[in-house]
Each structure stands twice: as C-alpha cells, then as structure tokens.
Amino acid sequence: MTQTDSTIFYPTQKLTVPDEAVGQRIDNFLMGYWKGVPRSRVYRVLRKGEVRVNGGRKKPIYKLKSGDLLRLPPVRIEPQGETEVPAGAWREIAQRILFEDERLLVINKPSGMAAHAGSGVPFGIAEAVHQHHCDGKRTELVHRLDRETSGCLLLAKGRSVLNVLQDSFRQRETHKQYLALLVGDLKGSRRVDLALQKTKLSGEAMVVVDEAGKSALSDFEPLAHYPWNDRTLTLARVTIHTGRTHQIRVHARALGLPLLGDDKYGDERLNRDAKRQGLKRLFLHAESIRFPLEGQTLYFEAPLDADLEQFINALPMRETP
Numbered sequence: 001m002t003q004t005d006s007t008i009f010y011p012t013q014k015l016t017v018p019d020e021a022v023g024q025r026i027d028n029f030l031m032g033y034w035k036g037v038p039r040s041r042v043y044r045v046l047r048k049g050e051v052r053v054n055g056g057r058k059k060p061i062y063k064l065k066s067g068d069l070l071r072l073p074p075v076r077i078e079p080q081g082e083t084e085v086p087a088g089a090w091r092e093i094a095q096r097i098l099f100e101d102e103r104l105l106v107i108n109k110p111s112g113m114a115a116h117a118g119s120g121v122p123f124g125i126a127e128a129v130h131q132h133h134c135d136g137k138r139t140e141l142v143h144r145l146d147r148e149t150s151g152c153l154l155l156a157k158g159r160s161v162l163n164v165l166q167d168s169f170r171q172r173e174t175h176k177q178y179l180a181l182l183v184g185d186l187k188g189s190r191r192v193d194l195a196l197q198k199t200k201l202s203g204e205a206m207v208v209v210d211e212a213g214k215s216a217l218s219d220f221e222p223l224a225h226y227p228w229n230d231r232t233l234t235l236a237r238v239t240i241h242t243g244r245t246h247q248i249r250v251h252a253r254a255l256g257l258p259l260l261g262d263d264k265y266g267d268e269r270l271n272r273d274a275k276r277q278g279l280k281r282l283f284l285h286a287e288s289i290r291f292p293l294e295g296q297t298l299y300f301e302a303p304l305d306a307d308l309e310q311f312i313n314a315l316p317m318r319e320t321p
Contacts, residue, residue, distance in 0.1 A: 010034055010075040017068040023163050026053070027060035028140065030072075037075055040118055045073055061170075063163075083122040089113070090132040093125060098152070098300050103161045103293070105129065105139055108302040109153040111281045115144045125153060143169060143243060148261075151178070151286025151302045161293075168291050169243065175290040178238045178248055179223075179304060181283035181312070183270055184257035186222040186234040192251040193217050196244045206264070207246040209254055217241040218251045226315040229273060233260065235312065237287070248284060259284055279311045 021029050030042045030051070049057040050073040053064075096108040107125060109115065114124035129139050142154040142165045156162035168174050197213030199206055219239040226233045234257065238248050249265045252258055258266040260274050261282040285308060288301040304312075 009077075010037075010072070012074050013070075013072045015070050015072070017064045017066065017070060019066070020159075021064050022066045024064055024159060025060065025163075025166065026051070026058055026062045026064055028159075028162070029064060033072075034075060037077055039116065041075070041077070045075070083117065083127065085123045085128040085131050087132075089123070090128050093128050094133070098302060103157055104298075105133075105155040105157065106289075106300045107153045107155070109145055109150055109286070111148055111150040111305065114147045115141055115153060121147075126155070129155060142166060145286055146246065146249075146282075146284070148282040149178075149284045149286060150305050150308075152176075152289040152300055153286070154289060154291075164293065165291065168293075172241060173292055175288075176240055176243075176286065177288045178240070179283075179285045179287045179308075180220075180236050180238050180248060180252065181260045181308075182220075182234040182236055182252055182255075182257040183231060183260050183267060184234065184255075185225065185232040186220060186236055186255070186257055188222065190220045190255060191217070192220065192254060194251060194254055196247060196250055198245060204264075207244070207250050209250065214244055215242060216244040216247050216251065218248060220252070220255070220257075225318040226312075227318055228315060229270075231270070232318070233315065249282075274311075277311070278307070278314070281307065283308055283311070 027042055027046060030046075031037070031039060034042065043060060045051055046058070046060050051058070052071040053062065053068050092110060093107060096110060097105065098108055099106040109125060114121045116124040116126040126139070126141050139155045139157050140162045142156050142162060145151065145153055154165065156165055194209045194216060195211050195213040196207050196216045197210035199208055218241070221237045221239075222234050223237055224235045226235070240247055246265070249259055249262055253265045259282060260266065261271055261279050263271060285304055286302060288299065290297060290299040
C-alpha cells in the first residue's frame, strides 16, 4: 500500500492465500486486507470480476482454499476515515443488547438503523460496535437485517466463530422467525416457495419473483386477526428457510398480503392511514433466532418494540381466526 496526504493506493497484486485465511469468505478477507476500502467498493470489484481466484471469477460467498492464487486489481481511494458514531446512537444500541459472551453479541436492532454503513449511510450497528464496544477485537456481522426491520441481529467475535456461524446459515441449520402485520386475511398457514431476483424498476432497486432468480422459502402462520378500517389485518409469524433480500416483504406481496408500513412493496394509501394511527414504520420484527454452536443449541428472542406493541394493542381483535 502507498499512502500520501490525499490518496491511499493498493497496486495490482498476486498472492497465495495465507494459512490463516483458509476457510474465510473472500469478501471478508478483502475487507481486512484492503484497510480503509469501503465495503461497497469491495463488492463492486467482486461483482465486476476484477478479483480473480485461480484465474476465474468468484462470488462474495466463496470460501478461500489452501493454495488459491489471488489476483487483486489496483484500488485507489481518498482517505476519509471511519465516520464517528455519535455517543447517543451507541447508547441506544447498548440498551438493546440481548446477550454477550466471548464469542457472540446479540442485539435487538432498532428500526431505522442500518446493520452496516453503505451508500448514503455513514454508519450502522457494525461500526457503532467497533468504535464503542469492541475492546480492540473486531466484531463482524453474521447476517443482515433490512434497515427498516427491528429485532435479533447476530455479531461474531473473531473469524473462527464467524466462519462456523456462516456455515450454519448456509447449511440451513439456523432457525429464524419474524413477526409481520399483513394487510389482508391469512386464513391458514401458507408456504411460499418462489425464487427471487434483484432488479431495477424505474431506477429503483427492487426484488421481484422470478423463476430464474435464487430459491427462497418462507412459511406464514396466522396468529391473530384484526378488523381495521374496511380491511382485515393478520399478525403472522414468518419462518424463513433462506435469507434473500426483502424475502418476507416480496413473498407477502405475492400472497396478496403486503406488509403494513412497507413503502416499497406495500399499499401507499393504507400506509398513510396507518401513519395517521401511529404506525410510522414497517411492521416487521425479527422475533427469534436459534442456531448450533460448539455442541449447544442457542436461542434468543427480541421483544416487540413499543411502537409496534402499541399499534397492535389499539386494534380490536377478531374473535375467530
């Protein structure tokens, strides 16, 4: 690396994967190797195929193998430093820690706060933890939640724990459940097995049902029904067996039961009505997560946020589901 007062420059490099990086995802390896390079830049060079492994392109989830030969493109960035996370933001996060030990940190993520920094987002949970709570040890997100979604978010302390937990996700050994408020009458449990594809519609990034996309599987279970204006609302527990972007939101829409408060896939008029009645966010909450680790099965549950609880409590419940 070359650094001047105005530029940080990484030249083209060829290297063999070091022993300590074997088994690590290539995106995580590059974020540690290219100090100061934004996460979005790392994903962009991977997406464009500028990083080569044994002469070929690899996806961000590729796990490095012993003997892999990497070719890294030149990267030039303007040094800006990590955005300072306000103390008030960290205090809010600290109050929502559900569990912590030497391996894990589980946070009840607040709605409106991103899991990590990105385009137009100066900081997220990951940066706040790093600046205020890491004690010199880097913590990494095991998975992500949409910015609008609240609930269980898991961070790993150390690369070995991160690799084990991400393997658990890939092998579908992790069990995640959400609470969602649907616009419409879900009369019984439904399984949605529809592939999803990222796209752009009128310049806006969206996810659509597309058989050419990635497989996605969600189970919807009705818990309670509420008459609301001229509609019925269904409080549902949703179990996801895959972790695609906007999976629950798009699958709910495919059922004809969009999430209340969803400004991307929902009903604009009904969302306005809900705002007037106190719901000012997406009604989607990551209620619980269960996963194996070191011979144990760990389970964590995040209580429903007060704003969602208040909205539900103000609704009259229908007697018969």
